[in-house]
Amino acid sequence: MLGFKKLSLLLTAGLMNFSATAFAAYGLNMPVGVSPLSASMHHLHMTMLWVCIGIGIIVFGIMTYAIIKHRKSKGHQAANFHENTHVEIIWTVIPFIILIVMAIPATKTLIEMNDTKAADLTIKVTGYRWYWHYDYLDEALDFFSHPSTTQEEINNLVAKDEHYNLAVDQHLVVPINKKIRFAFTSNDVIHAWWVPQLGVKKDAVPGFITESWTIIKEPGIYRGQCAELCGAGHAYMPIVVEAKTQADYETWLVEQKTPKNPS
Numbered sequence: 001m002l003g004f005k006k007l008s009l010l011l012t013a014g015l016m017n018f019s020a021t022a023f024a025a026y027g028l029n030m031p032v033g034v035s036p037l038s039a040s041m042h043h044l045h046m047t048m049l050w051v052c053i054g055i056g057i058i059v060f061g062i063m064t065y066a067i068i069k070h071r072k073s074k075g076h077q078a079a080n081f082h083e084n085t086h087v088e089i090i091w092t093v094i095p096f097i098i099l100i101v102m103a104i105p106a107t108k109t110l111i112e113m114n115d116t117k118a119a120d121l122t123i124k125v126t127g128y129r130w131y132w133h134y135d136y137l138d139e140a141l142d143f144f145s146h147p148s149t150t151q152e153e154i155n156n157l158v159a160k161d162e163h164y165n166l167a168v169d170q171h172l173v174v175p176i177n178k179k180i181r182f183a184f185t186s187n188d189v190i191h192a193w194w195v196p197q198l199g200v201k202k203d204a205v206p207g208f209i210t211e212s213w214t215i216i217k218e219p220g221i222y223r224g225q226c227a228e229l230c231g232a233g234h235a236y237m238p239i240v241v242e243a244k245t246q247a248d249y250e251t252w253l254v255e256q257k258t259p260k261n262p263s
């Protein structure tokens, strides 16, 4: 049997190792992202986290104090009372006030998330088993985006790419600083289009249109995945969004619309 001291040492070492690895490699927290929406979501998440930490410290502080200060070994007797109206009012009113205080910023962010009005461009995103289709509704341009990770990489027969399982054959190219409205649907089962850096995660449901939006502040490549368990290929359904400046985006549009020479 392990002694208590040895066990706690092992646990502490394990936890320290876990948190160092977790923060370095996995990034446990939500990203701030590159859109106003992702920043609002991150801010809301951190506000709620600090409220919960505050409540945790106060509740566990009072409990710990009471347990230590009024322990039986010091000769304290347990109080024996029932139906204290004052206490019952206090423990109803305080959580009610806390919930209202939390609901105000949460509602503001929810309204912002659903405000797809006045978009500069609309892209219809359709989920397929197991790839995506993008339709630029204002541009008469559409294409499929398939995962480009090879079966050899998946089976460890060759070295894995830096963007293993997060790479596609054709990126969804969009302009920066423009309000992009996404209209999601699906051709078969329920999928979910999720790109954390853009603050977009929305179900793509067959027969329905769901909506979301983003404004990307910086050019770059942002990666995501399908976030709805959609079948055998669910884990191999990446998303790659490439944000370009307006001029580069327009050049890309012209290239896409130019018919390719038949080879």
Ligand SMILES: [Cu+2]
Binding pocket: 127, 130, 190, 191, 192, 226, 227, 228, 229, 230, 234, 237
């Ligand atoms: Cu899917």
